[in-house]
Every structure is written in structure tokens, then in C-alpha cells.
Amino acid sequence: MNFRLRNRNSKIVALLVTVLFLFSFFPGYGLAEDNEPDPDQIALSKKATAVRGTTNQWQVTLTITGKDLVQSSNADIVLVIDRSGSMSENSRMDNAKAAATFFINTLLTPGNTSRRIAIVSFATNVTINPGNVNDAFKGADQKQTLLDVINGLSARGGTFTQAGIRQAQELLATSPATNKFIVLLSDGVPTYSYKINNPDNYMEPWGANERTNESIPESEYDYIKTIGDGIHSKTSYKESNYYSHGNSAISQSKVAKAAGLTIYTIALDAGDEGNRVLNGIASPGKAYTGSSLDLNHIFQQIATNITKYAATNVTVTDPVADEFFIPGITADNYKDRITVNQGSIAYNADTETITWNIPFIAENAPATMSYIIEIVKGIPAGQYPTNKTTSMSYTDVNGNPATRDFEVPQVEIKASGHTGTPSESQVTVEPEAPPVPLNKQDHYAYMVGYPDGTFQPEGKITREEVATVFYKLLDAEYRQSVTTNVNNFPDIEASRWSSTPISTLAAINIIIGYPDGTFKPGDSITRAELATVASKFDKLRPFESNQFSDITGHWANTFINSAAQKGWVRGYEDGTFKPEQAITRAEFATLVNNVLDRRVKKENILPSAIQFQDLSANAWYYEACQEAVNSHYYIRKNSSDFEEWTELYEFSITW
DSSP: OOOOOOSTTHHHHHHHHHHHHHHHHOGGGOSGGGGSOOGGGEEEEEEEEEOTTOSSEEEEEEEEEEOOOSOOSOEEEEEEEEOOGGGGGGGHHHHHHHHHHHHHHHHSOTTOOSEEEEEEEESSSEEEESSOGGGOOBOGGGHHHHHHHHHTOOOOSOOOHHHHHHHHHHHHHTOOOSEEEEEEEESSOOOOEEEESSGGGGEEEETTEEEEOSOOOGGGEEEEEEEOOSSOSEEEEETTEEEEHHHHHHHHHHHHHHTTOEEEEEEESOHHHHHHHHHHHSOTTOEEEEOGGGHHHHHHHHHHHHSOOSEEEEEEEEEBOTTEEOTTOOTTTHHHHEEESSSEEEEETTTTEEEEEEEEEOBTOOEEEEEEEEEOTTOOSEEEESBSOOEEEEEOTTSOEEEEEOOOOEEEEEEOTTSOOEEEEEEOOOOOSSOOOBOOSOOOOOOOOOTTSOOOTTSBOBHHHHHHHHHHHBOHHHHHHHOOOOOOOTTOOTTSTTHHHHHHHHHTTSOOOOTTSOOOTTSBOBHHHHHHHHHTTSOOOOOSSOSSTTOTTOTTHHHHHHHHHTTSOOOOTTSOOOTTSBOBHHHHHHHHHHHHTOOBOGGGSOTTSOOOTTOOTTSTTHHHHHHHHOOEEEEOSSTTSOBEEEEEOOOOOOO
16 A cells, blocks of 8 residues: 655554554454443243144234343342231232332342342331341342231331331441432321421311421430321320421421432322322432232333433334234234233234334343234245344433344245245244253252042143243253343233242243233143243254144144153154144153253162152153152263262242
8 A cells, every 4th residue: 555644743643543543453443332222121022932733823922031241330229118907908019019029129130239129118117128238239139028027028017118118218328339219009098107396396288177297307216105096197285286297207307318319119009198298208200109910010121220220211113024024913903912011013004014112121031022923814835934034223221322123034825736825834943052051960849749639640731830840940041130020911910929930931931921912821731832932942853743642733742752762752653643632740840851851760769758648659650740849969971871869959939
């Protein structure tokens, strides 16, 4: 290269050219990369799954998962929970506990050292849970302690809101965190407050009477003495003059806010007066009102306000491919045909394009959208993308505009005869690499018996029971990283015992629902469904022809063939698989043990193992069921050998 530098700063220009030249060979030192969004902060997934019982429809599911990889400033949060007697009504306490669990799991993720949580609960009195003032805050490594506290809360007594706020205030006064938050949940008006030394100095007209106002300084309270009967929102101290317990709570919150604390409030079915008080307690714009059914969503919003968003102002543009259409969709009913768990959607019928808007994507709260597509009649056999380019525009964690594209799934159409009419459809599905990890090292129990001492090996196992088992069997570190209680199934409420396992496995595409959007948790799981779930924990093993006579054209034939080739499932003597037959508990235990490579002979089962009156030692499934219900240490000389049990132990997983 020959050129001449023509200006008087030629040496500087030459130096810059040299530097830029070096950057081109060493891109790791390039300045431009500093503003690039970390692609690992957003994970995009798009799957197409054949709809059961059809030969021409697929369920398309888009998932956006955010990770809070950039640590936000240190934050300490005090979660203040009302446990007064009224919280026992209409399952409020149960729903509050489920939502609080979700909140803790969302904020205290593995490896995050920037956030801590303490729990304060109040009724007639106030309690720090766990520990004391000096040991109340727990980080991600002690999260289970907080979850145990939440699980142990019960509702009884009056409502001492002021005491809850003051206790949270005192805890945060000792905190070195940059950001300090109080998150207060209550279902009604306070019925206790601290005694005011000179109440007459703080009176305001109220109807025909007077009550203490909302501006009582902290110095006026006698924090040793309590006023109230636990029932009424006001207490008389002389004729026509009343302590207002709600206003005392608001007064206390003003002191906390003046100290730099941010207060979120959640009014849970609180009524007009309760809403007034909680609105007065909250920092500007931080008051939420809702029912028990709204709690998860509210806690999600608060959590994402406290932490950094992986993405904000998200817009997904998703055009359906020309070879497909969304059956039955119109301009009036598209919200019934397209389901989302976050954000809002719009549909352009002319271009068959879905626009999905999401305010923010938070860690551990995947956003999902799902809908059914159908192949256009007359399409010849071949591989087809379900959509045109599906793109997402958003603002990244650094405040910069960014754009990402989803991978578009391909489906295979197999036509018969000369008409070109599809007679069999099959989705080409490959689990994500690496596969979802299961814990195959620790042999802990994953099934239990019934209170009457039976195991019921021939009984049917439900879809939610299967989801719960596989959730327990996930690798512990991986399970913590993906656990969520958010789903888009209308028949899975946050308070349902299986909500977390179902939500988590759905988020990682292990399980799916039905075309109508439901999950049907109490339905028996079929042999085809279970083979599909199991196969998603490993790479599919292709098989040129069907191994069973009754699965040709079946939506799960790929998964059944793969599971059979690995030895996980077997058919019947007549060569059939019976894919739609419900699986028994004994068959389920056998399959799970095959997936986990757990196998034991009868003579190597310890005499102290759990026994069931309907589980005969001579039954074909005896060893498999014992493996499923007993947590045990074991030895195995070679990987191909049967195991020898050495000791039993207790094991449980909570969520």
C-alpha cells in the first residue's frame, strides 16, 4: 500500500492508522465491542410441536428468557407480610405465600451477591423472620431459610401495620446497601398502633369526630405501649377523639421514606379504607391493588423494578409463512387464538403477522407466546419453515437499542398418492443442546405411597405428578437457575401445589399443553406423552422406520422410536405400543429408572426399605418401585452392573 500523508499532523494520523490496523487483527481490544449487548442476557427459543390427534397442525411457542448477568447496585429488601386473621379468608395467605416464594426465587438467583432479603411479619405483634436484627438479611446462598419461613406463616390475630413498618425501618437502618426497599402486603386496615404522647396536638376533623392525622413525628410515639382492640380501625381516647391506626401507619412510613427507603405496598382485597391507608404508606407510584389472583404478576413487577431488566420496550414481529395459516382466527377473536403470559398482542390479518409488545423481560420470568398453525391444503411434501423472519427489537441492559432474530422451526410434510394432500405430518424436533441435565448420581426417592400404606402400582399417574417428579430429578444447580412459577395455562393457578414444577418444565419446553391452551393437570398421562417427555432429556436417536405397528402418523412417533431404541420403553407382544393408553405408576417408575440408569436386584434391596402391602416381592415391577420410593446410597463396581444399596437416607425438595 502506497500513500502520502498530506496534513501537518501526519505523524498522529499515521499512529491512528497503525492502531486501527492492529485492532483489526486483535478484535478483543476493539472499542466498539464495549457497547454491544451481551447475547447471553437474552435467550430466544421458538419451537413447533405437532398437535395431538391431527395430521396438519402444529403449536408454535416463542419463549424469551432474561438473565440478570450485569449485577445491579447492592439492594436490601424487607418483605413485610400481614398474617392477621383475615388473611386466612379466601386462601389469601396461601396465595400470598406462593407469590412471596416466587418473589424470593426471582430476586435471589444463584451466583447473585448484590441482593438480600429479610422477612418481617405482623399480626397482633411483629416478628423478624428469620433471626434477629443482626442476622435478618439472607442472600442467594441462604434462600432456603427464607422459603422455609414463608412456608411456615399462618394467619391469626389483629393488624399491627405500623409495627411492621417500624421493624423493617430499623432493619434497613443497619444495612450498608446502596438501595433499600420495603415491600408490604396487607389485606385490610390496621387495628393497632403505638400510643401517642400528645394526641390532641395531631387531630383533624373526621365526620362528626376528630382523629389523629398522618403527620405525627416519631418522637411523639411511645413504642412500648400499644393502642387498639384488634378489630376496629380507630380507638377512642376521650369523647369524640380517636386514634386512627391507619394514619399512624402512614405517619411511620413518612419517617421511613424520609430516611431514603422506597416502600412498595400491595393492597390485597383491602377495601376502600385499606386501599387509602396502603396508598398513603407507599412511595409515589409504588402502590399496587389487586386480588389473590393478581399477586404473582404484582410481585413480578416489583421484582423487576428492583433488579435490572434484561430487556425493556420489547417488540416481537412474527409473520406466519405463506404455507401456513392460523385456523379460525379473525380480527375479533385473535386474542383467543394467540396466548401470551406477558405483554399485549396485535394481529394483522392481511399480512398474517403477530406483533407482541412486552414492557420488560426479567430474570426467571420467561415471556411466552403460543398459537396453532395449519398447513395450506395442496402443499407438496417437503421441509417448510413455520414462519418468515421473526425479529425482536428491544432496549438492552445498557439502554442501547438492539435487535435479535428467532430461529424459525422447520416441519416436515409427508404426502401420499398424487394429490399432494398431506396425509401425515411430523415435526422435526431436536432437544436443545446440551440436553436438560438430570441428576443421575444421587439416588433419592422421587415417588411416595398413599396414607393407607399402599403404592397402587397399577394405578394411573397424572400429568402434574409426572411434571413434579421430573422437576425433582433436575440437576439441582440447573433447577435453581430455571425455576419459575409463571405459566400461561388457564387451569394452573399460582397456588396449585404443582404450579412451580409445571411452570418450570413448560418454560424449558419439556412439557406442553393442549390446543385450547390448558394443561389438564389431573388427567392421566399417556404412554406417548411420557415417551415424549423422557426423550426431551436426551438427544433424539433417529430411526428410519417405526418400531411399533400402531404409531405410523402418530404425533409422537419420533419420540417413541427414540425412547424405544434407547431401551427406555417397550411395546406389547402383538407389536403395538398403544400410544394413547394411560401409563401405570409401575410402568412410570420403570421408565424413569431406565432414563436415570438406576437398577437394582431384589437381593440388594436393604431389609429396612419402605414396604407396601400391595407391592409383592414377586411382581415384575417390585425392584423398579422400590428404587423409586427409597433414597439410598449405593455402590456399583462397573457402570454396567446392578447397584448394591449400602444405606437409606431422608431426602426432600421444596419449592
